[in-house]
Amino acid sequence: MSTPLLSVRDLQKSFPAADGPVPVLQGVTFDLAAGQTLALTGESGSGKSTLLHIVGGLDTADGGAVRLGETEVTALDDRGRAALRRSRVSVVFQQFNLIPSLDVGANLAFQARLAGRHDPAWCDTLARRLGLAGHLSKYPEQLSGGQQQRVAIGRTLAVRPELVLADEPTGNLDEETGSRVVDLMLELVAETGAALLCVTHSTALASRMERRLVLSRGRVA
Amino acid sequence: MIGATLRALLSHWWRRPFQLVTLMVGLATATALWSGVQAINAEARASYDRAATTLAAGARPRLVADGPIPQRTYIALRRAGHDVSPVLEGSAAGLRIIGIDPFTLPPDDLPQDTGAGSIGPDFIGEPGQLLVAPGTEVPDSLPPATEAEGIPPGAAYADIGTAQRVLNRPGELSALIIAGPSSMTAPPIADIAPTLRRTGGTTTTDVSRLTGSFHLNLTAFGFLSFAVGLFIVRGAIGLAFEQRRGVFRTLRALGLPRGTLLALLSAELLILSLVAGAIGIALGYLVATLLIPDVAATLRGLYGAEVAGELTLRPAWWLSGFAIATLGTAIAAAASLWQTARMPLLAPANPRAWSRASAQALWLQAGAAALCLAVAAVAWGIGGLAAGFVLLGGLLLSAALALPLILRIVLRAASRTAQGPRAQWFWADAEQQLPGLSLALMALLLALAANIGVGTMVSSFRLTFTGWLDQRLAAELNLRAETEVQADEILAFLGPRVDAILPIRSTELPLAGAPAQLVGVADHPTYSETWPLIARQPDTWERVNAGDAALINAQLARRNDLWPGAMLEIAGRDMLIAGVYSDYGNPRGEAMVGLERFDTLFPDIPALSFSLRLDPAGIEDLTRDLRDRFDLPESNIMDQASVKRASLAIFERTFTVTGALNVLTLGVAGLAILTSLLTIATMRLPQLAPVWALGFTRRRLAMLDLGRAVMLAALTFVLSLPVGIALAWVLLSVINVEAFGWKLPLRLFPLDWLRLLVLSLLAAALAALVPALRLARTPPSELLKVFAHER
Incomplete structure (x- = not known):
């Protein structure tokens, strides 16, 4: 593999508990190339979401290093991590996390506006491709779960990130809807050239990724 | 972003x-x-604040007496080289009339923003001119009014001559403002006018405090x-x-x-x-x-x-x-x-x-x-x-x-x-x-x-x-004469028509270091039987009527911790406090002494006010007769019921x-x-x-x-x-x-x-x-x- 886009080395993380710290990640190491897709699987509590959060700059590590291109993510301060999330890494949440008071159009463009690289034409394309063109003036509460997740994917891709992180993106959707949403996500991710790291329990979804990484008790199995 | x-x-x-x-x-x-x-x-x-900036507030030291100051005293002081300016204050038609002499009054004491322009020939001449705050209603019975900024609400400035005419007090002054230093050769004020005393004038502070x-x-x-x-x-x-x-x-x-x-x-x-x-x-x-x-x-x-x-x-x-x-x-x-x-x-x-x-x-x-x-x-x-x-x-x-x-x-x-x-x-x-x-x-x-x-x-x-009003307002009628001569005529007229005439004298004076009022009351069961005492010594009224002791109101008692048995200086004389009475609605301190003692302390205060005891059935007739015969203003005769009504309305x-x-x-x-x-x-x-x-x-x-x-x-x-x-x-x-x-x-x-x-x-x-x-x-x-x- 050429120079990886994402490089994770010996990542450590533990959470405090009443009877001492509980290790969640114990020396996780892996790489991800630009444009590549990777499924991160493992049993509940294996550290998948924690790994995703640290890679996305949502949480900090106790030890080890995460690099995105030339940027040492684990060395960034709060402001630096915020800038990273704004423009280079984008997360698709299981709970969608749309802004309920903004309509679909505004939600779709929101992160791109935040990053200062709003491209109306690209947003229109995304809306059309995601089947949202007829729903732009609706509010999230007026959409089905599948539609909301498509808005979340659109918002993520509107900013044209280098890395898309997806945390159980179909966890709140039925099988058929989930499958359609994944098709769209993979298609659009491929078009933007972004890498995708997807946390999932679903073997069906994992099988759609180019690579698969299994975590067990905080280690790569 | x-x-x-x-x-x-x-x-x-x-x-x-x-x-x-x-x-x-x-x-x-x-x-x-x-x-x-x-x-x-x-x-x-x-x-x-508006009131404070005017002479009415007494910002400058002034000379006052226990009664009106004769105009001749003012002239004598000016001739002797004292820089004083006359003031006459009184009420007419619901307005507080303040008479001034624009020629001797320091310019700073003129109403703010009025400027010299408003005080011209009309102000000094006949029939005179009133300067009032904007929006003040002035009845036709008073001289024509001009609105001017900086005049306290409810007050009207007039030339001293106009004020004497309006207030019907010819030749009288309320106070003399000390406008500037006296001439080096001027004899002491006490030599010319021994009855005058100098005061600092803190009325505004008093209002703010109250x-x-x-x-x-x-x-x-x-x-x-x-x-x-x-x-x-x-x-x-x-x-x-x-x-x-x-x-x-x-x-x-x-x-x-x-x-x-x-x-x-x-x-x-x-x-x-x-x-x-x-x-x-x-x-x-x-x-x-x-x-x-x-x-x-x-x-x-x-x-x-x-x-x-x-x-x-x-x-x-x-x-x-x-x-x-x-x-x-x-x-x-x-x-x-x-x-x-x-x-x-x-x-x-x-x-x-x-x-x-x-x-x-x-x-x-x-x-x-x-x-x-x-x-x-x-x-x-x-x-x-x-x-x-x-x-x-x-x-x-x-x-x-x-x-x-x-x-x-x-x-x-x-x-x-x-x-x-x-x-x-x-x-x-x-x-x-x-x-x-x-x-x-x-x-x-x-x-x-x-x-x-x-x-x-x-x-x-x-x-x-x-309940307190019923006790306090025992007298059926209260009246105030305009002059001593009129008072004598009224008393002669009243003689057979009332059960008792109770003269009342009062004056403002400092008590325990704060502005207060001293009242002189007659020796009569109206007081000894109904006055609302909240603390007393034995033989209270006997001692008050004998001139040995005073009564004070609860405000004065509580503020200064003065209770029966304590001594209080009244007009330079230490007097025993024989009782304390409740006095709701009055923010000031007040003391009461027997009438004779009051007259000894303040012999110049004219006997103008009286409480009258009579059969309530005769109140209406007597009130009408008094008004008709003596041309007394409405506010000079107050019957008990009106006072109660007014007091409760204020309440x-x-x-x-x-x-x-x-x-x-x-x-x-x-x-x-x-x-x-x-x-x-x-x-x-x-x-x-x-x-x-x-x-x-x-x-x-x-x-x-x-x-x-x-x-x-x-x-x-x-x-x-x-x-x-x-x-x-x-x-x-x-x-x-x-x-x-x-x-x-x-x-x-x-x-x-x-x-x-x-x-x-x-x-x-x-x-x-x-x-x-x-x-x-x-x-x-x-x-x-x-x-x-x-x-």
């Missing part, structure tokens, strides 16, 4: 207009009540209303922050720095507070406009202080309105901003009841209540008016802070003893609702306690005051303002309940849907919600009763004593409480009606969504 984020934040209010209205109403109402009171106070202070307590009372009520309003603001802001927790988390997850988020939230709050502040200031102006006539009447009736009946918009006032709105928002939002600043990025985004206090937090709140109570106790120990208000505030705040814990204990106990699952759920659910409603219930407690406290104080006062007007603020505060509390119920109603579905699924009808659930609101209001009322009574006691026994110098017995009025209970239950039921109706009409599909979202 900023534009997109602001849009996201503000869109919350756009999508929840009711919440925005709640916040605006709360903040605007709080600002309105506060700034309304401040506008009234500012107007009064400005009136006092009215200060009244304004402090108003400010305290304004602050209470503001605090109650802030409960709504706190509720609305807290809820808005809680509902947006998910948005905040998403914004942060999408790359918005924490500092930027907090700065934008602060900017959002600033914008909201400025808009609500502007509305509040406009409403405050309206409140002040409605209340100021009553305030002006009260200040005039109670203290003789003139306050303009119209409001002026002052920049300082509206700026302070914006400041208080912003400060109030900052106080109300501080905790929410702090929580947002500390919120971990990966915190659960599900909205939880923002005020869902843990047991630990409730106990912490109870600890704060105990601390407030301790502060109140310390303030009680310190004494003084300011400490009295700290005691009041501490009591109210501690009761409000302790309320949620007390209600929780009561509801938990009820839940444990409840029979059947429905009752158990009802009480348990009420406890679950408590955190969301506690701010509104605390506001209700404050409003109810203030209503009970002030209501009890006013009713106790009214009862005592009415009622005095409490009109506090009564109005009381009602407004209760209204604000009712609004707080309504808004709280409406806002928590939106979060109630997940709690109600399972109960509905288990077999409750929506109608039954709605009825239970209505009943719960009424029950909580009733419990709050029960808890507010002891707080209100304690408040009344503080007002009657601490604040009144410190502010006015009189102490009143506490009387209880259960019927008034019952009325208030019904009113508060009605308010709670009305507030709960809309959310209950909404619940009753909630489609089952909405309730089912709760289960769908649980996956």
Whole structure:
């Protein structure tokens, strides 16, 4: 593999508990190339979401290093991590996390506006491709779960990130809807050239990724 | 980034207009009540200041006598080289006439902004000219008037000659202003006019001192209303922050720095507070406009202080309105901003009841209540008016802070003893609702306690005051002659037509270092049998009538700790205090001596005033005959019934303002309940849907919600009763004593409480009606969504 886009080395993380710290990640190491897709699987509590959060700059590590291109993510301060999330890494949440008071159009463009690289034409394309063109003036509460997740994917891709992180993106959707949403996500991710790291329990979804990484008790199995 | 984020934040209010209205109403109402009171106070202070800048206030030293100063004395002093200027003051046609000599009066003492232009030939010549404040009505019987700035309301400036004519006091002067240094060769003033004495003149300070307590009372009520309003603001802001927790988390997850988020939230709050502040200031102006006539009447009736009946918009006032709105928002939002600043990025985004206090937090709140109570106790120990208000505030705040814990204990106990699952759920659910409603219930407690406290104080006062008036106003008729000659003629006329003529003399003088009044009264059973003494020595009246002792009013006694047996210096002579009498409505100190003693002390005071005892049936005829025969002005003859009527009218007007603020505060509390119920109603579905699924009808659930609101209001009322009574006691026994110098017995009025209970239950039921109706009409599909979202 050429120079990886994402490089994770010996990542450590533990959470405090009443009877001492509980290790969640114990020396996780892996790489991800630009444009590549990777499924991160493992049993509940294996550290998948924690790994995703640290890679996305949502949480900090106790030890080890995460690099995105030339940027040492684990060395960034709060402001630096915020800038990273704004423009280079984008997360698709299981709970969608749309802004309920903004309509679909505004939600779709929101992160791109935040990053200062709003491209109306690209947003229109995304809306059309995601089947949202007829729903732009609706509010999230007026959409089905599948539609909301498509808005979340659109918002993520509107900013044209280098890395898309997806945390159980179909966890709140039925099988058929989930499958359609994944098709769209993979298609659009491929078009933007972004890498995708997807946390999932679903073997069906994992099988759609180019690579698969299994975590067990905080280690790569 | 900023534009997109602001849009996201503000869109919350756009999508929840009711919440925005709640916040605006709360903040605007709080600002309105506060700034309304401040506008009234500012107007009064400005009136006092206007008065202070004029010579009438006696800013310069002046020469006075115990009676009128003959004009020839003035001429003699001027000829001898003393730079004095004459002043004559008196009342005519409801105006305070101030006669001046524009040629000898220092220019600084002329009314401000009047300038020399207004004092021209018309002012000095015949028929003369009056200078009055804009808007002053001048009857045709007086010389023509010209409006000029800087004249105190209710006053009219005239040339000294004009004033002597208008007041019918030819050749008389009230005082001589010392306008400048005397000539080096001038003989001492005492050689020319031995009866004159020099005074510093501190009338304005006296007015400020006397009215200060009244304004402090108003400010305290304004602050209470503001605090109650802030409960709504706190509720609305807290809820808005809680509902947006998910948005905040998403914004942060999408790359918005924490500092930027907090700065934008602060900017959002600033914008909201400025808009609500502007509305509040406009409403405050309206409140002040409605209340100021009553305030002006009260200040005039109670203290003789003139306050303009119209409001002026002052920049300082509206700026302070914006400041208080912003400060109030900052106080109300501080905790929410702090929580947002500390919120971990990966915190659960599900909205939880923002005020869902843990047991630990409730106990912490109870600890704060105990601390407030301790502060109140310390303030009680310190004494003084300011400490009295700290005691009041501490009591109210501690009761409000302790309320949620007390209600929780009561509801938990009820839940444990409840029979059947429905009752158990009802009480348990009420406890679950408590955190969301506690701010509104605390506001209700404050409003109810203030209503009970002030209501009890006013009713106790009214009862005592009415009884006191009957004692104090024993004489059927009081009259005042215009001159001594007229007085002699009246006495000759009255002789056979009345049972007794009781001469009264009075003069202003300092007592125990403060301005006061000395009254000389006749030796008659009218006084010895009815005068309302609250402390006395044996043979009180015998000693007073013999000229050995004096009586003083309760104000003078309490302020200086002078009680029967103590000595008081009166006009340079130490006199024994033989008794203390109650003297409600009089803010000044007063002493009474026998008539003969008075005449010894002040031989020059003319005998012009008399109380008359006669058969009440003859009052009307005698009054008419006196007016017809002696051409006495209306105000010179007062019958007992008129005086009582006037006194009670002043009394009622005095409490009109506090009564109005009381009602407004209760209204604000009712609004707080309504808004709280409406806002928590939106979060109630997940709690109600399972109960509905288990077999409750929506109608039954709605009825239970209505009943719960009424029950909580009733419990709050029960808890507010002891707080209100304690408040009344503080007002009657601490604040009144410190502010006015009189102490009143506490009387209880259960019927008034019952009325208030019904009113508060009605308010709670009305507030709960809309959310209950909404619940009753909630489609089952909405309730089912709760289960769908649980996956």
